[in-house]
Amino acid sequence: MRQMQVRLKTPITEEQIRKLNIGDIVYLDGIIYTGRDEVHIHALEKAEHGEKPPVDFNRSVLYHCGPIMKKVGEEWVMVAGGPTTSSRMNSLEPNFIEKFRPAAIIGKGGMSQPTIDAMAKFGTVYLAITGGAAVLAAKGVKKVHGVHWFEFGMPEAIWVLEADNFGPLTVGIDSHGKSMFVNVDTIVKGNIEKVRKKLKLV
Amino acid sequence: MISEKLVKDVTVELLRKTVTRMTDDVVNELKNAMKNETEEVPRMQLKAILDNLELAEKTTTPLCQDTGVTIFYVNLPRCLNVDVENGIIEGVRTATKEVPLRPNAVHPLTRKNPGDNVGRKMPYVNFKIWDKDYIEITVMTKGAGSENMSQLAMLTPSQGVKGVKEFILNVVLKAGSNPCPPTILGVGIGGSSDIATKLAKEALLRPIDKPNEDVEIASMEKELKDALNDLGIGVMGLGGKTTVLGVNIEYAFCHTASLPVAVNVQCWAARRGTAQIFPDGKVKYPTHER
Numbered sequence: 001m002r003q004m005q006v007r008l009k010t011p012i013t014e015e016q017i018r019k020l021n022i023g024d025i026v027y028l029d030g031i032i033y034t035g036r037d038e039v040h041i042h043a044l045e046k047a048e049h050g051e052k053p054p055v056d057f058n059r060s061v062l063y064h065c066g067p068i069m070k071k072v073g074e075e076w077v078m079v080a081g082g083p084t085t086s087s088r089m090n091s092l093e094p095n096f097i098e099k100f101r102p103a104a105i106i107g108k109g110g111m112s113q114p115t116i117d118a119m120a121k122f123g124t125v126y127l128a129i130t131g132g133a134a135v136l137a138a139k140g141v142k143k144v145h146g147v148h149w150f151e152f153g154m155p156e157a158i159w160v161l162e163a164d165n166f167g168p169l170t171v172g173i174d175s176h177g178k179s180m181f182v183n184v185d186t187i188v189k190g191n192i193e194k195v196r197k198k199l200k201l202v
Numbered sequence: 203m204i205s206e207k208l209v210k211d212v213t214v215e216l217l218r219k220t221v222t223r224m225t226d227d228v229v230n231e232l233k234n235a236m237k238n239e240t241e242e243v244p245r246m247q248l249k250a251i252l253d254n255l256e257l258a259e260k261t262t263t264p265l266c267q268d269t270g271v272t273i274f275y276v277n278l279p280r281c282l283n284v285d286v287e288n289g290i291i292e293g294v295r296t297a298t299k300e301v302p303l304r305p306n307a308v309h310p311l312t313r314k315n316p317g318d319n320v321g322r323k324m325p326y327v328n329f330k331i332w333d334k335d336y337i338e339i340t341v342m343t344k345g346a347g348s349e350n351m352s353q354l355a356m357l358t359p360s361q362g363v364k365g366v367k368e369f370i371l372n373v374v375l376k377a378g379s380n381p382c383p384p385t386i387l388g389v390g391i392g393g394s395s396d397i398a399t400k401l402a403k404e405a406l407l408r409p410i411d412k413p414n415e416d417v418e419i420a421s422m423e424k425e426l427k428d429a430l431n432d433l434g435i436g437v438m439g440l441g442g443k444t445t446v447l448g449v450n451i452e453y454a455f456c457h458t459a460s461l462p463v464a465v466n467v468q469c470w471a472a473r474r475g476t477a478q479i480f481p482d483g484k485v486k487y488p489t490h491e492r
Contacts, residue, residue, distance in 0.1 A: 080267035131382035133254035153315030
């Protein structure tokens with residue numbers, strides 16, 4: 001399939017998401033929210049008690065990121081903001097997607113099968129961004145609009161970011177059950193015997 | 203004159219240099235990887251990595267937002283009447299605000315974050331006394347994404363070299379796309395459970411273009427690097443020819459009944475720095491001379 005390059009603005013419709021396939025390149029504009037371990041735990045806890053988290057993730061974007069922020073005057077500025085390892089959220093993400101319906105999740109390293117299934121069911125994609133490339137990522141954030149749950153610490157808070165041509169992001173998991181990470185995994189499994197031979201293990 | 207205040211100031215400067223600019227050995231290996239990769243996907247990832255390094259250096263900004271927990275290795279001259287540890291602690295506190303570093307250090311159970319990277323036994327300082335007349339301070343600011351993939355195995359002596367290699371292969375397979383590959387593997391063989399783990403991390407203090415002095419260990423390092431790059435995990439786990447940038451092995455004699463092996467997985471953003479403080483108060487940063 002030919003690779004597509006698109007620029008999307010949040011909120012993103014399900015129709016727009018369904019058009020994306022693994023390997024496509026995406027650039028984002030509009031409001032996106034950071035959230036990692038603590039945000040998942042507490043947002044889901046709130047949902048269980050019939051309460052809402054302080055932001056609406058519906059058709060918006062969740063970014064697995066714990067940034068370095070700096071206060072300049074009254075405003076927060078993102079200094080460095082690359083992704084965190086998404087697999088830590090594997091056990092919570094399917095439930096998070098079902099409850100809060102984000103259009104996309106940005107992270108690194110990919111996510112496990114239950115999340116791939118939830119993404120197919122609810123029209124969500126996983127967008128991979130280069131881990132560690134934190135200054136480059138911060139360049140795509142035009143403004144920090146605010147912060148919630150700062151009491152969890154700077155990395156674990158919800159940061160409200162305005163993205164401006166944020167990317168390039170690679171569609172790592174699409175909403176049709178396909179994952180680049182699963183594909184690479186299959187290739188790796190096929191290479192193991194060759195590697196074991198090279199290491200004189202067989 | 204060496205003073206606590208000087209140690210503090212040097213710690214701030216050392217952290218600033220370390221988190222904003224990587225050492226040449228790793229950068230060169232990343233550039234080699236770019237030459238070696240032919241496919242679009244890994245090339246795009248490597249381009250982001252190299253562009254980011256340039257941007258971070260130019261703007262003196264932490265190249266990765268995960269500036270780690272601060273673990274120091276310090277060599278001290280004999281008979282030094284200065285509280286070096288306190289100088290380092292205060293340096294970390296100041297660097298967190300000024301560089302800035304991300305406040306990462308939390309209580310392990312309550313997860314409470316004091317916000318200044320200082321808490322019980324953190325920063326963690328490893329001291330050694332040496333016969334030189336200057337202080338040498340080395341720091342590694344290592345992200346948790348790769349640290350979380352590190353492992354220890356207590357093998358039986360009969361598992362031997364094969365068992366060691368098999369274990370290292372399994373660590374890389376299990377880590378997969380998670381630790382921000384291409385990785386550097388620090389391997390500690392022998393000692394005891396605690397010593398192997400410590401050696402694994404200390405192995406990462408050695409530049410990756412400098413093989414182990416022991417020729418047999420050096421050839422094992424090369425063999426592992428070549429073979430593991432055939433796995434195809436690739437940059438960021440998206441496939442390609444570059445899975446590991448280097449394998450550094452350190453070893454210690456161990457009990458005749460044991461064969462401990464530890465692997466410390468290091469992401470591509472391998473940030474380490476060294477400062478030297480001389481008796482007259484002069485300071486050098488041998489890892490960051492440029």
